[in-house]
Amino acid sequence: MSAPRLRAGFEVELLAPPGASRRDLAEDLARRRGGSVRPFFHVDTEGSAVPGVDAFWHLTPGFRVLDAAGEPVCSLVDDTSVVADLDARARPRPGWYRVVSDDARLLRLVARHADPAAGIGSVLGPVAALFGTPVQQLGAVHRVDDAAGATIAMAAPLPGERERVCEVITPPVEAGHEEVLEALLAPARALGFSVPREAAVHVHLDAAPFRDPGRFAAVVRSFGGRRRELHERFGTNPHCRRLAPLPAELVELCARRWPDWESLRAAAARTPVTKFCDLNVTRVLGLRPGPDTLEVRILPGALDGASIAARLADLEDLLAAPGQPCAGVPGGPSGGVPGACGAGAGRSTR
Structure with a gap:
């Protein structure tokens, strides 16, 4: 199989060994x-x-790794879908906390003014x-x-080994995907990191094409009508907690002919589509803020660059338009994918 040529950002879900944390990996990568x-x-x-409260919004400790020139290497964050391998009864680790609010707007205000390096008391x-x-x-x-x-917000100790969860988020990778990923994952393996039970790898591609x-x-017809086949083809993790079929309404819309993009976009935006589908098209449709990407969520968890790069190369074939090179390949219909393509925006329920 040839090396992948897509410009892509990755989210790779890992788990630190007991007693360690995502900060340990961040510091090791920065030292290297x-x-x-x-x-x-x-x-x-x-x-x-x-x-009466469906969900709380929270801020948890994340770590950006910069190289010697100050350029981003990756970010390491929590992922609330990873729970099975954690000891929910474990005492909070000293110094680790979260900030919680029932209002996303207030939490964004907190994030703007609070110092992430400060202690829980300040x-x-x-x-x-x-x-x-x-x-x-209060205690x-x-x-x-x-x-x-x-109540505006509360700061509380981070419970149940949440510091062990480590989602590695890369900047956009133009080429040499396996080598770039291995430079992040080989140190994780050396530190004893593993693939959690619910793990997935998410791939973000430029939305414009x-x-x-x-x-x-x-693309919607492929993911909507061949779900079982694609899960088998890519080895999708059956324990992944944030996957779902694309809405039938969206798949039905895409079986019709549309005169232009705006007509299809407006109709598709009215369907009950959310981020947590096999294929996240919400940013393609302009429904969520953040990086302008199409997100593929069906790749299984992995701890090596070779397997992720191989699945990305397979994904290129799936996403290519009939008779054309895949979007993002130099010389393809988009002339090479421009603009911001990558992972790492805040999550939401849509």
Whole structure:
């Protein structure tokens, strides 16, 4: 099989050994490159046990690895879909915490003003100053309310070995995919990292070539009508928790002929499509902010660059338009994929 030629960003879900964390891998990767580690807050959602609240938004510790020139190598973050291999009863690791809110807008405000390198006792200080209220401590939890007593956000110890979860998010990779991935995954293997039970590898491709009614419809029909075949072909992990078929309404729309992209886009945007499908088309349709990508979510977890690169090469054949080179291949219909293509935007329920 030939080497893949697509410009692609990757999300690779790993698990640190007991007693270790994603920060250990970040520091090892930075040391190997003479670079540095920059803490940041990663935004995600989690289920809620509070009546009337479907989900909470939270900030958890993430780490950006930079090389000696200050260029990004990768980011390492939590992934709430990984749970089976963790000890939910484990005591929180000192220094690790999350910031929680039931309002995504308030959480973005917290992320803008709080220092991700601060400790749990001081992280909400700048937010409290904005609202003119104190930080309240209730046992291990620190909370900020507004002047009317409505809770803005809480900082609480990170429970149940969540620091062990390590999703490796790469910048866009132009060429040498196997070598780039191995430079990240070989050190992870050396540190004892493993593939979690629910793991997947997600691939992000530039969205622009798929904003063509024929190309978009063909890809949706492939993923919508050949689901079992594609899962077998790519070895999709049956334990992956955030996969689902594309909505039947979307697949039916793509069985018709459309005069232009905007007509198809407007109709497709009205279907119940979400991010958590085998093929994430929400950003192609302009439904979510973040990197302008098409995301393929059916690749299984892996801890080596060779297997991921091989599946990407197979994916190129699947995504190629009939009679044309695959989108993103130099000389193809897009003239080589331009623009931002990569992974790592905050998640949402759509």
